[in-house]
Amino acid sequence: MSADTKPTLNAPHGQLRTTRRRLLAGAGAVAAAAAVAPLAVACQQQPTSKKSGPAKVVVMTDSHEFGDDDRKLLQDTTKIEIELVEADLTRLYAMYAAGNPPDIFRVQAAGIPQYISRRMLKDLQPYFANSKVLKIDDLAPANNFYKSDGKKVGTGDLYGMVKDWSPDFTLYAYKKPFAEAGVTVPSDSQPLTYDELAALAKKVNKKQGGKRTYWGFVHSNNDQWIDRTAMNMLAEKNQSLYSADFSKLVIAANPETLKVVRYLFDLAKDDVHQNPLDPSPNWMGADFNEGQIAILQYGFWYSAMAESDKTKGNVVFLPAPTWSGVRRDPTMTATGWVISSQTKDPDAAWAVFEQYMGGKPAQDRAKSGWGVPGLKSMYPLMPQETPFQKQVQKVLQAELKQSEFTLAFNPYIGEETFATSWKKHLEPALKGSISFDKFVANIEADINTAIADGKRIAGNN
Amino acid sequence: MSAAARPIAGSSVRAVAWRRRSARRALTFYAFLSPWLVGFALLTALPLAVALLMSFTDYDGFNLDRVGFVGLENYTRALADPDAQHALQRTLILMVTVVPIGVGVQLALALLLDQRLRFSGLLRTIFYLPHVIPVVGGAWVWKLFTDPNGGLLNAIIGIFSPDTYIRWLVEYPTVVLSVFVIWAAAGGGMVIFLAGLQGIPAEYREAAMIDGASPWQVTRFVTLPLLSPVIFFQVVVGVIATLQILQQPILLTPGITGISPGTVPPRDNYVFVGHAYNAIFVNHLFGYGAALLWILFALVLLLTLVLFRTSGRWVFYGVQQ
Amino acid sequence: MRKYGVVLALAAIFSLPVVWVLITSIKKQSEYAASPIVLFPAVPQWINYQLAVTMADFPKYATNSVFLSSAYTILVVITSALVGFGFARHRGPGRDRLFLLVIGTMMLPTLVLFVPQFVMFARLDLTNSYWPWILWGLAASPYHVFLFRQFFAAFPRELEDAAEVDGCGPLRVFLQIFIPNAGPALAASAIFAFLWVWGDYLYPILLLNDQNTTLAVKLAKAYVDPRGNPLQTITMAGIVLYVLPLVALFFAAQRYIVRGVVTTGLKG
Structure with a gap:
């Protein structure tokens, strides 16, 4: 049936003297048809078996990262036909539901534990062990996000690899707001504490007649990654948002967690961070380019674009701030590729994967400065030409020493679950229609329900 | 009815011939219907059955081979879900504002354009234009128009009160959503009402005028009653469409260009189908999401029935035959 | 005044x-x-328009959109006219019930069918192809069936009686008597069908791939600078170009549409 989106126009009104009883009969008929049809479900086809002929690999990824030219190049080198499907979570889940997932797909750190716990990913350890291109010793620490021993990420077999990565908690300062506020730009050798950062943010924050001039401190990719930021702050004290077995989100009952959540909430409440009452129509990288953000928290990868026509010469790269004095600056995105456990041609999928991660495409990525390469042997390829790039490299080298840490995300919920709940309850909380305590309680209720659902599903599998 | 209704008198030969003829007629009927019959069975009934089954399971969307039946649990859960209640409330509020105002606007436009006007084709196209703009484009139009910085709306208000800086999509999200929906549907309804007006015999109105009725009285006591079946139809269609809104609130969320799970519209624009969409694609509760949607279907049905039941009081079918 | x-x-x-x-x-x-x-x-x-065309690879994706919209339109108009004609001018057991089923399906939330339909198409290996739209076209659409049914029901009975006396079969009656007189309904139906596919975003992103997807999907992502920052002005140019064919189509067929609705609408 076609889902005509605009029903008002073409439906004529004549003969609509349909009575209530007839209408009910019609609806009953729909229900009856629905009840009979299950008989036919039993004869659904099995997924089509592997076709003979040249191998074909379906890759689901972001077309900005991996466009048609990249596809053709990779296709020519591997001699494997590649079909590109735009990254879209709805589509990915629907493809899994159909038992026909893409052979390779793009993931980020926070989603990996869930995919592994549901046995959606192929264990690539044997392939890595035999690979001449992707040697296990050569893997950058961010790849630990793709390791799992079946219970926890960080150690164990490899299930994928980062396409590139960055220590993600570094800061970018735009000098102009600092000059206007008469505040000195922080040093690029001494990390700030988060408290100092909040105080600084209030000073450089600027609004005029309700209009935004500068945001003080913007983080977490417009709150989409808010749980990742909180997790990293808590990691300094060996704490987490979740109980040790991930069975519960604990905020109110854990003073350490509550403090972190309060801190992040206050940034929004003090209006120094983008929030539902004063949102930006853009992603925060664009706002920084427009010169509207004083301090931005993004990984090294953003250095490739931090300098726009507007901000050129006025950007300083700063080390990651610290919450309690223990420095931690891992990646929180670990964007990369995995291979589906249901792939029909794992060897072909691996060939494409291997070439993308270790071949010419990987070298090109390393040279572009869009993140730290996934292989340590490619680190020297990162660009160091402009003064800004040199300053960035100086800070980066120090940060790399703090980046060997894996954030353990909850395997029972999806990567969007926490942020969705946070954003949902933040708006009423900022408006004052619910208290901070209620805000926390609502998120706990949402996430704990989701965890319970996820646990039940994981138990099913 | 001709075949069946005739008295089956006379010889049995004639009866057999009749039966044969009506069998052939039935066959012709089903032959014409066959595309839809086959299509409905395969493309609607079958997926619908799967959706119905799904609503009684804990299916997570990943593995079809391990699905557990949970009985009515998803339905009882929906009744206790505070987000579902909030979303339902917002959706109903949207419905009771958008449907009457929307139908009113459509009717007003049709009455205005039914007069003898110059450039009526052009005017018709202007009012109809929003209806042709696909929803993704329409959302862009309204985001741009209401943008606090580059938007024309603030600029216009700024003429009367300088330094106006209203974040429309934050402070009045439901207003913008309602206006967007009304704007987009107005042209379509207008055309239907225009058609309705052209079907009203001119003598009725002329007679009333001769009797000394004012134009307003003619409209109120002649035109509107005669148009009531059309109004009724537009209300029914409007109710069905508004309750099922999904894309518009997502697309009007600041910072969003496409539709993807995890988008959180302003709390006031958190609609029921959006909640189901999140249940399915963010929380992987395919069964629960399906249950929510079946509840919505039941509600649509119920409201439509209520409308039909109450329609006798104000819908006037007098002219027809 | x-x-x-x-x-x-x-x-x-x-x-x-x-x-x-x-x-x-x-x-x-x-x-x-x-x-x-x-x-x-x-x-x-004006260069924004040029950029809008090149950045989104307009010729390629517009061709996809035109092809897909036209294929669906042609099929769905033909099948819906047939089914609508069947409902309006022929009788068989269960006719009224079946017609109510047509109306009942119009009340279903689209999302309810979304996942099961995808599963079905994927299992039949029909994703990343235009087959789902072809099948939808072949299956007739409730809205269009409704439209044609109302339209054909208004035709005088004598028309077909005369034809039957002349020995015409039902299909010839349909093709030679009814279709030539159904211009407005055909035009209205065709435009709505075309509009639906051209404007739809959810189904193409779910069912097609990067190469054969439609303009609607491509436009949502195409207009960003190399840094990934949105280029709103070019986006607007793209939207204008995207909507223009629809406006032109409506303008050309405007009278037909109104007349189509008039004739189908009022004769109860």
Whole structure:
């Protein structure tokens, strides 16, 4: 049936003297048809078996990262036909539901534990062990996000690899707001504490007649990654948002967690961070380019674009701030590729994967400065030409020493679950229609329900 | 009815011939219907059955081979879900504002354009234009128009009160959503009402005028009653469409260009189908999401029935035959 | 003159947002959110249109959209006309019930079918192809069936009696008597079908791949600078180009549509 989106126009009104009883009969008929049809479900086809002929690999990824030219190049080198499907979570889940997932797909750190716990990913350890291109010793620490021993990420077999990565908690300062506020730009050798950062943010924050001039401190990719930021702050004290077995989100009952959540909430409440009452129509990288953000928290990868026509010469790269004095600056995105456990041609999928991660495409990525390469042997390829790039490299080298840490995300919920709940309850909380305590309680209720659902599903599998 | 209704008198030969003829007629009927019959069975009934089954399971969307039946649990859960209640409330509020105002606007436009006007084709196209703009484009139009910085709306208000800086999509999200929906549907309804007006015999109105009725009285006591079946139809269609809104609130969320799970519209624009969409694609509760949607279907049905039941009081079918 | 005042004021209100899109589409990116607001660009940036075409690979994806929309339209108009004709002019057991089933399906939330339909198409290996639309076209659409049924029901009975006396079969009656007189309904149906596919976003992103997807999907992501920052002015140019064919189509068929609705609508 076609889902005509605009029903008002073409439906004529004549003969609509349909009575209530007839209408009910019609609806009953729909229900009856629905009840009979299950008989036919039993004869659904099995997924089509592997076709003979040249191998074909379906890759689901972001077309900005991996466009048609990249596809053709990779296709020519591997001699494997590649079909590109735009990254879209709805589509990915629907493809899994159909038992026909893409052979390779793009993931980020926070989603990996869930995919592994549901046995959606192929264990690539044997392939890595035999690979001449992707040697296990050569893997950058961010790849630990793709390791799992079946219970926890960080150690164990490899299930994928980062396409590139960055220590993600570094800061970018735009000098102009600092000059206007008469505040000195922080040093690029001494990390700030988060408290100092909040105080600084209030000073450089600027609004005029309700209009935004500068945001003080913007983080977490417009709150989409808010749980990742909180997790990293808590990691300094060996704490987490979740109980040790991930069975519960604990905020109110854990003073350490509550403090972190309060801190992040206050940034929004003090209006120094983008929030539902004063949102930006853009992603925060664009706002920084427009010169509207004083301090931005993004990984090294953003250095490739931090300098726009507007901000050129006025950007300083700063080390990651610290919450309690223990420095931690891992990646929180670990964007990369995995291979589906249901792939029909794992060897072909691996060939494409291997070439993308270790071949010419990987070298090109390393040279572009869009993140730290996934292989340590490619680190020297990162660009160091402009003064800004040199300053960035100086800070980066120090940060790399703090980046060997894996954030353990909850395997029972999806990567969007926490942020969705946070954003949902933040708006009423900022408006004052619910208290901070209620805000926390609502998120706990949402996430704990989701965890319970996820646990039940994981138990099913 | 001709075949069946005739008295089956006379010889049995004639009866057999009749039966044969009506069998052939039935066959012709089903032959014409066959595309839809086959299509409905395969493309609607079958997926619908799967959706119905799904609503009684804990299916997570990943593995079809391990699905557990949970009985009515998803339905009882929906009744206790505070987000579902909030979303339902917002959706109903949207419905009771958008449907009457929307139908009113459509009717007003049709009455205005039914007069003898110059450039009526052009005017018709202007009012109809929003209806042709696909929803993704329409959302862009309204985001741009209401943008606090580059938007024309603030600029216009700024003429009367300088330094106006209203974040429309934050402070009045439901207003913008309602206006967007009304704007987009107005042209379509207008055309239907225009058609309705052209079907009203001119003598009725002329007679009333001769009797000394004012134009307003003619409209109120002649035109509107005669148009009531059309109004009724537009209300029914409007109710069905508004309750099922999904894309518009997502697309009007600041910072969003496409539709993807995890988008959180302003709390006031958190609609029921959006909640189901999140249940399915963010929380992987395919069964629960399906249950929510079946509840919505039941509600649509119920409201439509209520409308039909109450329609006798104000819908006037007098002219027809 | 008073009536013109009201109509023109309303027309202005209705078209203002669209006019603003047109103006924005020829602004410079720096004029887009400038403060104070830039009402008219200093120099119209017609190049935005050129960029909109090249950045989104317009020729390729517009071709996809045209092909897919036309294929669906042709099929669904033919099948729906047949089914609508069956409902209007022929009898068989269960006719009224079946017709109510047609109306009942129109009340279903689309999302309910979304996942099961995808599962079905994927299992039949029909994703990343245009087959789902072909099948939808072959299956007739409830809305269009409704439209044609109402339209054909209004035809006088004598028309077909005369034809039957002349020995015409039911299909020939349909093709030679009814179809030639169904211009407005055919036009209206065709335009709505075309509009649906052209404007749809959810199904193409779910069912097609990067190469064969439609313009609607491509436009949502195409207009960003190399840094990934949105280029709103070019986006607006893209939207204008995207909507233009639909407006042209409507303008050309406008009278037909109104007449189509008149004839189908009122004769109860």
